[in-house]
Amino acid sequence: MADAPQSSLRRALDLLGALASDDAVAQGGWGVNRLAAQQGRDQSQVSRTLRVFAEAGFVERDADSMAYRLGWRIFALAARAGDQRLLAAGAPILRRLVESDLGERIHLSVLQATQVLTILTETPPHAVQTVAWAGRLVPAHNTSSGRALLIDLDRDELERRFAGVTFGVGGPNAPRDVGELHERILIARGHGYAVVDEEFEPGLVAAAAPVRDFRGGVVAALNVSAPKFRMGSRLPLAAQAIKAAAEELSAQLGFDGARPQGVATTQLAG
Amino acid sequence: MADAPQSSLRRALDLLGALASDDAVAQGGWGVNRLAAQQGRDQSQVSRTLRVFAEAGFVERDADSMAYRLGWRIFALAARAGDQRLLAAGAPILRRLVESDLGERIHLSVLQATQVLTILTETPPHAVQTVAWAGRLVPAHNTSSGRALLIDLDRDELERRFAGVTFGVGGPNAPRDVGELHERILIARGHGYAVVDEEFEPGLVAAAAPVRDFRGGVVAALNVSAPKFRMGSRLPLAAQAIKAAAEELSAQLGFDGARPQGVATTQLAG
DNA sequence: AAACCCTCTTGCATCTGGCGCATCAATCTG
DNA sequence: CAGATTGATGCGCCAGATGCAAGAGGGTTT
Numbered sequence: 001m002a003d004a005p006q007s008s009l010r011r012a013l014d015l016l017g018a019l020a021s022d023d024a025v026a027q028g029g030w031g032v033n034r035l036a037a038q039q040g041r042d043q044s045q046v047s048r049t050l051r052v053f054a055e056a057g058f059v060e061r062d063a064d065s066m067a068y069r070l071g072w073r074i075f076a077l078a079a080r081a082g083d084q085r086l087l088a089a090g091a092p093i094l095r096r097l098v099e100s101d102l103g104e105r106i107h108l109s110v111l112q113a114t115q116v117l118t119i120l121t122e123t124p125p126h127a128v129q130t131v132a133w134a135g136r137l138v139p140a141h142n143t144s145s146g147r148a149l150l151i152d153l154d155r156d157e158l159e160r161r162f163a164g165v166t167f168g169v170g171g172p173n174a175p176r177d178v179g180e181l182h183e184r185i186l187i188a189r190g191h192g193y194a195v196v197d198e199e200f201e202p203g204l205v206a207a208a209a210p211v212r213d214f215r216g217g218v219v220a221a222l223n224v225s226a227p228k229f230r231m232g233s234r235l236p237l238a239a240q241a242i243k244a245a246a247e248e249l250s251a252q253l254g255f256d257g258a259r260p261q262g263v264a265t266t267q268l269a270g
Numbered sequence: 271m272a273d274a275p276q277s278s279l280r281r282a283l284d285l286l287g288a289l290a291s292d293d294a295v296a297q298g299g300w301g302v303n304r305l306a307a308q309q310g311r312d313q314s315q316v317s318r319t320l321r322v323f324a325e326a327g328f329v330e331r332d333a334d335s336m337a338y339r340l341g342w343r344i345f346a347l348a349a350r351a352g353d354q355r356l357l358a359a360g361a362p363i364l365r366r367l368v369e370s371d372l373g374e375r376i377h378l379s380v381l382q383a384t385q386v387l388t389i390l391t392e393t394p395p396h397a398v399q400t401v402a403w404a405g406r407l408v409p410a411h412n413t414s415s416g417r418a419l420l421i422d423l424d425r426d427e428l429e430r431r432f433a434g435v436t437f438g439v440g441g442p443n444a445p446r447d448v449g450e451l452h453e454r455i456l457i458a459r460g461h462g463y464a465v466v467d468e469e470f471e472p473g474l475v476a477a478a479a480p481v482r483d484f485r486g487g488v489v490a491a492l493n494v495s496a497p498k499f500r501m502g503s504r505l506p507l508a509a510q511a512i513k514a515a516a517e518e519l520s521a522q523l524g525f526d527g528a529r530p531q532g533v534a535t536t537q538l539a540g
Numbered sequence: 541a542a543a544c545c546c547t548c549t550t551g552c553a554t555c556t557g558g559c560g561c562a563t564c565a566a567t568c569t570g
Numbered sequence: 571c572a573g574a575t576t577g578a579t580g581c582g583c584c585a586g587a588t589g590c591a592a593g594a595g596g597g598t599t600t
Contacts, residue, residue: 004557006322008587009282013326020350028354032548042589047549049587052276056283062358066548069358070351075524078348079484080290081340087485092427099430110342112327117342119349120485125383125431135349215334274586278558302577312560317577319558336577 012049014039019059019070020135029067082110086211086220087120089252093245094122097224102238104226107133108211110219111149114165116140119220138200141167141181142174144208147194148221148246151210155182171198193243195235203228207239209246214254222246282319284309289329289340299332299339348484348524356481356490357390359522363515364392367494372508374496377403378481380489381419384435386410389490408470411437411451412444414478417464418491418516421480425452441468463513465505468498475501477509479516484524492516 018038024030030038036046050068053059057073090108097106108120115137140146141162150158158178167176173196175181188194193209200206208223222245224231224238231238288308294300300308306316320338323329327343356378364376378390391403410416411432420428425448432448443466445451458464463479470476478493492515494501494508501508 006318006558008557009279009319009322010326012279012282013322013328016347020347022350025351025354028358033546043548044550044590045588048276049279051549052279052283056280056287058283069354070347072522072524074344074351075348075355075484075522076526077286077290077340077524078345079486079524079526080295081344082342091485091487095427096430099427112342117327117346119342119345132350132353135346137346276587278586303575313577314561314579315559317579321578 011039011041011045012053015046015049015053016058016070016074019068024069027067028065029062029069031065031067035068082119083213083219085253086213086249089249090120090211090220090222093222093249094120097222097241097245098122098124102224102226102241104224104231104238105133107145107223107225109145109149109221109223111140111146111221112137114140114162116143116146116149116221118145139165139170141165142170142196142199143223144194144196144206144225145221145223147181147185147188147196148208148210148223149218150181150185151189151194152218153185158182158185170200171202171204173197174199191239191243193239193246195239197235198228205231205235207235207242209239209243210250211246212250212253212255214256216255216258219253220249222249281309281311281315282323285316285319285323286328286340286344289338294339297337298335299337301335301337305338345484352483352489352523355523356483356519359519360390360481360490360492363492363519364390367492367511367515368392368394372494372511374494374501374508375403377415377493377495379415379419379491379493381410381416381491382407384410384432386413386416386419386491388415409440411435412440412466412469413493414464414466414476414495415491415493417451417455417458417466418478418480418493419488420451420455421459421464422488423455428452428455440470441472441474443467444469461509461513463509463516465509467505473498475505477505477512479509479513480520481516482520482523482525484526486525489523490519492519 015035018024018035019030032043032047032050036043039046050059054061054068054071057071059068060071061068094106094108098104103124103126105124106122107118109116109118116139118133118136121133140150153161158181162178162181168174175184184194193207195205195207197205204225205228206223206225208221210218211220211222213219222242224242285305288294288305289300302313302317302320306313309316320329324331324338324341327341329338330341331338360378364378367376368374373394375394376392377388379386379388385407386409388403388406408416410420423431428448428451432451437446438444445454454464463477465475465477467475474495475498476493476495478491480488481490481492483489492512494512
């Protein structure tokens with residue numbers, strides 16, 4: 001904690017993250033006190049910071065409850081954030097996958113440091129309740145999406161990226177260190193898709209394939225996940241379907257089959 | 271210029287705004303220098319501030335051009351708070367609609383497989399009896415809300431989605447198969463709103479318009495329904511009012527008018 | 541009614557950390 | 571090669587973020 005450059009900005013941004021948490025959303029927003037307690041900060045600072053956010057439209061305040069929630073500005077920015085072509089081209093592909101072959105949850109996700117951020121989800125009709133996975137962060141090392149997103153990285157890059165990340169949480173078969181992660185990535189590279197069997201969560205299996213853009217780098221991952229009892233034997237087939245769909249999506253992004261050597265497309269610190 | 275509390279945060283947020291400008295988006299992001307010049311700030315500060323934004327995922331950097339653009343994290347925040355915002359922004363719009371122009375029942379609903387789930391209702395004071403529509407499920411194929419929610423789907427997607435769904439229950443004019451449903455959806459797409467005349471229930475007419483979020487996809491439908499004897503001739507007018515309100519709600523959800531590419535549709539003004 | 545919460549805002553002294561100048565490394569130019 | 575342009579960083583200075591404590595509403599209890 002010796003160094004703290006721009007830390008006040010960082011703390012301010014954390015407030016936005018807190019307002020997007022499950023609890024805060026479910027409760028229709030949080031008040032200043034609640035936010036301050038949750039973030040371990042003084043109420044006065046939270047109050048002042050939120051005022052600036054509110055003036056800029058990043059948050060807005062419920063007139064009755066005094067609770068803050070994310071404001072119009074965030075949504076306006078979101079429309080211009082990320083790769084719009086990826087989203088536009090991805091949506092119909094997800095819909096098709098979920099309606100036809102697989103009938104299980106389909107996700108499109110991107111890499112964020114050592115985590116996987118789901119940006120699009122499509123759930124089949126028979127799903128009881130739609131859990132909103134969009135916007136959620138999960139570890140990259142024990143998920144199929146993560147391994148698809150990391151599929152081009154060599155051992156050294158993995159070591160660097162996962163330095164300081166604790167492995168071993170999740171399902172029974174999760175990789176225990178970078179070495180094991182690398183081994184499984186090599187297998188995925190051989191197949192062109194990644195498969196996990198009870199790594200992220202007990203009873204859950206999944207398959208994912210990388211999506212590349214015109215530069216050849218991996219920009220996203222398409223994946224399917226389902227309970228093992230339902231998907232188990234069909235998993236290899238599902239993986240093939242996912243791979244084919246990912247290749248189709250890649251083609252729409254201008255990928256011509258040639259992948260460059262050792263070029264990371266998006267660099268993210270973490 | 272006397273007081274300047276939290277002004278550094280304000281300046282930082284302005285950087286995000288600049289990155290969301292048409293120019294910045296069109297050029298695939300801006301570099302540090304360009305941003306600094308445009309904001310009238312020192313390059314060093316912009317550089318340091320953007321690093322924090324990047325670490326938090328609010329912006330990301332193109333590895334080749336070094337240009338910053340808005341990151342997925344903003345998208346994720348909006349995705350997680352989307353439902354909350356739909357309710358929060360929707361409520362006053364429903365209230366306003368019911369109090370002014372129409373004076374009939376207004377509903378906000380979402381799609382659940384092949385059915386429509388109503389999540390918000392506003393009834394006029396003179397309502398005979400208030401049936402609690404919120405939480406209720408009705409078919410999508412013979413309701414205006416349903417057709418508004420399905421407005422982007424092409425014939426193939428409809429076929430897949432409605433495979434195994436029995437049509438023909440409801441009012442006298444209900445569509446009899448997917449083909450007829452598709453025809454009526456095409457009409458709705460042309461108008462920007464859907465109208466039903468005694469399809470769901472004899473004697474009932476309704477109009478609905480799609481609500482889109484920052485992703486461009488349809489996330490909800492706004493609709494008005496009333497007895498034919500009371501609404502009949504005013505229906506086209508009511509449909510226009512609903513459409514305008516739906517567009518306003520869409521704007522509050524970050525929809526910027528750009529529909530996802532998918533199937534190119536007729537670009538209608540007004 | 542006063543007393544007692546709870547909420548959030550605000551005044552103020554302290555001193556962190558944001559600021560811009562300067563320099564430096566790296567990459568494109570001609 | 572020099573020259574221009576890019577973005578990163580060391581450093582001294584003081585704007586401004588911080589946290590305490592007091593104040594102002596708004597409820598609920600006694």
